Amino acid sequence: MIKLIIIGSALVATAATAQPRSRDSEQEGPNETICRMVTETGSRLNRTRVCMTRAQWAEQRRQIRENVERSQNVPQERQY
Numbered sequence: 001m002i003k004l005i006i007i008g009s010a011l012v013a014t015a016a017t018a019q020p021r022s023r024d025s026e027q028e029g030p031n032e033t034i035c036r037m038v039t040e041t042g043s044r045l046n047r048t049r050v051c052m053t054r055a056q057w058a059e060q061r062r063q064i065r066e067n068v069e070r071s072q073n074v075p076q077e078r079q080y
Helices: 002-017 054-073
Strands: 033-039 047-053
Touching (some): 033 054
16 A cells, blocks of 8 residues: 555656646647548548648637537437
């Protein structure tokens, strides 16, 4: 039990002293290219690397959110 407490406190101390990555101010702009691995729907193994700018990723998230909200607001037909 004491070992667990010592290890836990050491991990907390290490996490507290970790500093976030420093970035150049120009990299944080909307034109920074970000690459992500995208898994194809219906496949566990088929992944593709997709690279877009921050602005393009944000626009894609906005469109997906808009489509989901639109589909949730469509009244469902009642079938008896």
